Amino acid sequence: MSNSVVVCTWERGRAGVPVGAEETLSLACKLAAAAGLELNWLIAGPAPERALEIAGKYGVAHLDRIEDAKLADFQADVWVEALAQYSKQHAPKLILIPQTFNARLVAPRLSARTGAGVVMNALKLEVEGRAVKVTASAYGGDTRVVYELTGAESCVVGVLADMLLVEPPAADSPAPAVRQVAVDLGAATERVRVIQKAHLEGPRLEEAQIIVAGGMGLGKKENYRLIEELAETLGGMAAASRPVVENGWVDSSRQVGLTGKITRPALYIAAGISGASQHMVGCAAAKTIVAINRDPDAAVFRYARYGIVGDCLEILPAITRALKG
Missing domain, CATH: 3.40.50.1220 (TPP-binding domain)
Incomplete structure (x- = not known):
């Protein structure tokens, strides 16, 4: 088990920046600093032009890349396979995923596949002693639940990035090292067949x-x-x-x-x-x-x-x- 926290992103958002990336990196940056963890950022699929700039802003040590033709369209089982292989290679303590609709399909499956714990709807992460505590939204947002991560060796956390503020550190860090991560998706099952693609026009x-x-x-x-x-x-x-x-x-x-x-x-x-x-x-x-x-x-x-x-x-x-x- 490595002493690291990794932010996993893949869905393109405004200006090509992955959806929820900066909000989740902001949260992870504070956690990594408090817990003495190494912060890494995994981008599956094409990386935005500003990836290195954004990574440096939040103190990312390694910018990890997974590129494969099978990742062109979202397939939950294919993405789980890619992330599971990454987890086996690098064994992060925490995997933080901005909680989009697709992420809600991936996070629980990744947990089951790797034996990691899983917490969804996260709003806050903090270190208390040797434990990591996750504050999450529950019951439609009416309630806050605090989970203490002590049992599982690693944990997958779905982060409600849209409800967080972007708070970069006061000073930028050195540019991260870029690592190309090799995965074998040849046996990954594609259960969904894309018949037609529709693109929403105008503002989101x-x-x-x-x-x-x-x-x-x-x-x-x-x-x-x-x-x-x-x-x-x-x-x-x-x-x-x-x-x-x-x-x-x-x-x-x-x-x-x-x-x-x-x-x-x-x-x-x-x-x-x-x-x-x-x-x-x-x-x-x-x-x-x-x-x-x-x-x-x-x-x-x-x-x-x-x-x-x-x-x-x-x-x-x-x-x-x-x-x-």
């Missing part, structure tokens, strides 16, 4: 700085246009709660919450949304939340910095008119 909801979200308080599908009009006026994006999506009012790509997008905007306006924890976990990291609801006791007001008690069908167009002057 997860990256929006202003979001206006509508819930069932809108009453009917036609009223969702009030959300879109205010979002357009503010230069933001329109979003929705899960019931709105399930009723077919908008596409699932606009859903915010535990089973949708995790966002971190500067401003989040929740109109006609009750404030169920499953939704609020998707916007809890917003700098400012404004709630509009007819029910003064609605749970959403507990999360909001500003609240308006009233009918969103009247308040939304009034705000839009005021902004347009």
Whole structure:
């Protein structure tokens, strides 16, 4: 078992930087410094042009690369095989993976394959004595659970990177050494056949700085246009709660919450949304939340910095008119 923590990333995000990479590296950097662990970064697939720069910012000792044609499209079993072989070669104490949808498929399987422990929904890692403690979100974000990692020789941790802040150290470290990691994926099973690929056009909801979200308080599908009009006026994006999506009012790509997008905007306006924890976990990291609801006791007001008690069908167009002057 090596005295190291490795951050594993593979899904391309903005400017080619792997999704959740910097947030997870920031978390891992602090843990490695406190525990005296070596920090390594494993990139499976193409590496971004800024990989060395980013790695140096967070004190990464080794930038490890896995490149194989079988990694071109996501196949859970293939990725597990690649990471399992890496783990066997380098035996890290901790494997941190930004918790995307695909990562939720990989992390538990990797744990079962390697005999490592597994903790998902992690928000914080700290060292206490010889133990590593992981604070994780549970029950739709309502509860925090603390796990103490003492039994397993290694552990796979799924990190809720979208809910973390990027906090690089005060000074950059030397550039890391680059290691090409050889893996044999010839026998890896590809259980999924890609029939068609679709690329979303335009900005991503997860990256929006202003979001206006509508819930069932809108009453009917036609009223969702009030959300879109205010979002357009503010230069933001329109979003929705899960019931709105399930009723077919908008596409699932606009859903915010535990089973949708995790966002971190500067401003989040929740109109006609009750404030169920499953939704609020998707916007809890917003700098400012404004709630509009007819029910003064609605749970959403507990999360909001500003609240308006009233009918969103009247308040939304009034705000839009005021902004347009």
